[in-house]
Amino acid sequence: MSQQIISQTIPDGYWENAKGNLVPESKVKPIDKLRDQLVKDLCERAEVRSKELSKFKLETLGDVHAFIEASVEQYGVKSRGKKGNVTLMSFDGKLKVLLQMQDHIIFGEQLQAAKILIDKCLTSWSAGSNDNIKVLITDAFQVDKEGLINTGRVLGLLRLDIQDEDWKMAMKAIADSRQVGDTKPYLRFYKRAEVSAEWKPISLDLAVL
Numbered sequence: 001m002s003q004q005i006i007s008q009t010i011p012d013g014y015w016e017n018a019k020g021n022l023v024p025e026s027k028v029k030p031i032d033k034l035r036d037q038l039v040k041d042l043c044e045r046a047e048v049r050s051k052e053l054s055k056f057k058l059e060t061l062g063d064v065h066a067f068i069e070a071s072v073e074q075y076g077v078k079s080r081g082k083k084g085n086v087t088l089m090s091f092d093g094k095l096k097v098l099l100q101m102q103d104h105i106i107f108g109e110q111l112q113a114a115k116i117l118i119d120k121c122l123t124s125w126s127a128g129s130n131d132n133i134k135v136l137i138t139d140a141f142q143v144d145k146e147g148l149i150n151t152g153r154v155l156g157l158l159r160l161d162i163q164d165e166d167w168k169m170a171m172k173a174i175a176d177s178r179q180v181g182d183t184k185p186y187l188r189f190y191k192r193a194e195v196s197a198e199w200k201p202i203s204l205d206l207a208v209l
Contacts, residue, residue: 053204060187064088064099093195098188103180105151110177115141117170118157124166 014022065079068086072079089096118137140153155178158171189202 057187060097061099061185064097064187094192096190096199098190100186100188101183102186104182104184105155106179106181107149107151107154107174108177108179110173111149111154114170114173114177117166117173121162121164121166121170 010016010022013025015025015028017023064086067088069079084101086099087096088099118141122137137157139150140157141149154174158174162168189204190199191202192199
């Protein structure tokens with residue numbers, strides 16, 4: 001039997017709290033009402049700005065790719081896909097737009113073999129290995145709250161110069177397991193007062209404004 005989802009209608013004169021319980025409006029403190037209204041207003045305005053930024057990103061990406069196509073076509077060829085980073089600069093050298101294509105790395109099932117081989121190495125090295133190395137390796141395979149492995153830490157193991165056959169096989173397993181899940185475009189904007197001055201980012205991130 002399919003599970004039915006019943007939506008509860010809040011009757012007049014009641015408020016629903018975070019636990020889903022109905023509370024008489026007369027029992028809701030004025031300060032709680034004021035906080036509720038403030039949060040709802042701010043989040044509503046934030047959603048509007050979020051949609052505007054999303055539209056701005058799509059339009060800007062379209063403009064940049066259209067320009068790249070036009071620039072490439074003057075040489076009688078067509079652009080092959082949308083891979084690769086591109087920097088566009090104003091004529092006076094004081095403004096620039098940076099388009100970066102960033103690959104999202106994921107790992108295949110071979111990573112399990114790498115973990116088994118690395119555990120084998122740690123066991124055989126346990127008598128004289130550096131505890132810092134153990135922590136570094138163990139942390140690389142810890143998952144975050146979303147259950148995802150830290151890609152940077154795992155790939156960082158490839159840079160360790162350890163001469164051990166099991167370790168080398170583990171590193172081969174990591175390299176073989178590495179895949180490009182998807183590629184995301186990132187747009188960044190910069191300006192400077194003079195050509196010799198340092199570039200300053202034009203931030204669209206509330207956290208850094």
